[in-house]
Amino acid sequence: MQVPPFSLSQQLADLGPELDEAALRVLRSGQYIGGTEIQSFETAFAAVVGTAHAVGCNSGTDALILALRALGIGAGDEVITASFSFFATAEAISAVGATPVFVDVDPRTYLIDLNQITAAITPSTKALIPVHLFGRPVDMTRFMAIAKDHNLVVVEDCAQATGASWNGRPVGSWGDIGCFSFFPTKNLGAAGDAGAVTCHDAALAQRMRELAVHGMPRRYLHTELGYNSRLDAMQAAVLNVKLPRLNQWVERRRQIAQRYREGLQDVPGLLIPDSSAGNGDGWNQFVVRVTVCPADISSNANHPPSEFGLPSSHCRDWLKQSLQEKGVSTIIYYPIPIHCQPAYANQHQGTRLPVTEQLCSEVLSLPIFPELSSEQQEQVIAVLRSLLIQTAPLDSQTCSVAA
Template identity: 55%
Template sequence: MNTIPPFDLSDQYKLIGEEINQAVLGVLASGRYIGGAIVETFEQQLADYVGVSECVACNSGTDALYLALRALKIGAGDEVITTPFTFVATGETASAVGATPVFVDIDPQTFNLDLRQIEAAITPRTKAIIPVHLFGQPVDMTRLMAIAHAHRLTVIEDCAQATGAEWAGQKVGSIGQIGCFSFYPTKNLGACGDGGAVTTNDPKIAATLRMLRDHGRRSGYYHEEFGVNSRLDAIQAAILRIKLRYLDGWNDQRRVIADRYHQLLKSIPSVVIPQETPNGRSVWNQYTVRIVEDSSQSESGKLLRDRVRTQLQSKGVTSMVYYPLPLHLQPIYKSLGYQPGQLPVSDRAAHEVLSLPMFPELSIEQQDQVVYGLKDCLG
């Protein structure tokens, strides 16, 4: 019995490995490893793909968020509304610029921000909202932008898990004032290392982003602000240029796999399948179900989800938990004073979510092994 990983890049490399190798060798032969035409071409190609005029590449999705906040001059004394059910970088970057993250609970169907609760969280100190298109599922951006416009707030889209996702026919990263992307290898568009990018239609913001990513300078050794070293290297840009050509096809394959998961899992007791919103087009970076426990399944000291995960591993299926502890309950945010139960949907999701193997090359046989293994665990 072969073990199925949560994500596997080996088949993808077999498909495009020769193209990747030639691109990397071309960069090495050029002698230009930082910046240059390859990085600039990738930036323009990604801008065109997302549907914006400007793209500024950087060295991670985390830096994309940090640079976006810096470019908008968000800092000490400001508040940023976001979700607690996300990777730490979403809240961490707000804290890094001196702002205070304000966590709003999530919708139980999509795992995204519950937009019904946002307005109650807005104060005179609120400067921005960071919606996270979690697991590749787009936030209702029509409704969110209406709220932001009414309160004169900036929207920074966290698109780290959602490159290629759409809301009402528009790519995420082109709807808010700024979009932030990650090219971590497990993302839909993944590099062979770290990488990130910021998208916008505002050339002034783009110019500030380019300055900040390069030690706060526009040229030479004259520094206007305290910046950072966050430049995407040319090898990663060359790799991403190739992968961008395949992205839509890979996202379509993910959608086919997600549809099959829907059909195979919908009748399994204790499994709640994820829902796609009518105006949204998810790219299924993760296929995350809920393992719902009732009193007859309770076992002292261990969640049903965790017991199922252990049993799945014994059946050759590796699953993941994104995320076992929401940000508002993390030790780093103890000073904010959030208590268990204050954001109940996020708290419950952390106890129930289980991400099943999801990658474009997942075979029918592998998917059957996942599904039948899950059925056995819950039978």
């Protein structure tokens, strides 16, 4: 049996008639930009997030850019965030002319290390971006306290965390603005690129709405340079069909994550994530750390660093290939941290984030999506156990692990 890392096949089969009807409704309406589909989705999504306003846009990347622009972040400003994230987190900061400042992450949660933020704050720091990576919420109680103490605005990167919450409060409702992606693989996925921003402030919502349509408060009046970043009606129609299922899909992801924890907790050299203290994980990915190799790999003393001087990823790469050969597909999020990317080679030369760099050599995302069957998951667990328990004793085969 082949186990994909993600699949929409069953979801499309289950929702096919509703999606067909929604798509045809849009096509027959002749209104493909704006209209009732957009309005319905924005109202419903704001209610789910717990904010007064939601504004649809073209993508999660655009959501970050719109948020930073609306908050007045630009040239000369610094924005603190994590380097262990998708590139768009930092790219959006640079796109508005500001400078991303990276701090390391917690090796247990993979989320921004709250103990390192204060030391990174300078007179140029204007904003903080917590990344709810893999659908796991940052401790927003502590995070917002840091922001308040230093008078900084907060833009939540919720791209992978739709449906997640911290202490019962949805992500995207804590900071000044929440930024969401509806890329097809997300917890709430469209049929292409789509995104949204959420906030409590009406003026902020209006500014982002105008920025998304060329800085235009009314037709053919342009008060500032903006973007062409509208959520189109077809994507909104798809999201309107899917949104009512979000809670049950997230709950199913939590059940899958719990089964992984139960089935893999005693596997040597495999570090598995615990549930967050806030108990509101969205589990867009279930990411483990691979720290043990078979003897014939780990006994080789010559393991040169990988590209960009990062630690060798031979343990993780061996496991990924071995799983693939046995029908289990996995994904690596992310092999190169943002501060080591060529695009930031000059700006962040010399930056060292040891935990982030170590994670990038060890992390592996196991199959997780609501329609993953119990049989498929049991196959993943059985194959992992057979590979690691039988071939990788813990005596001298352990790779270095960030403390």
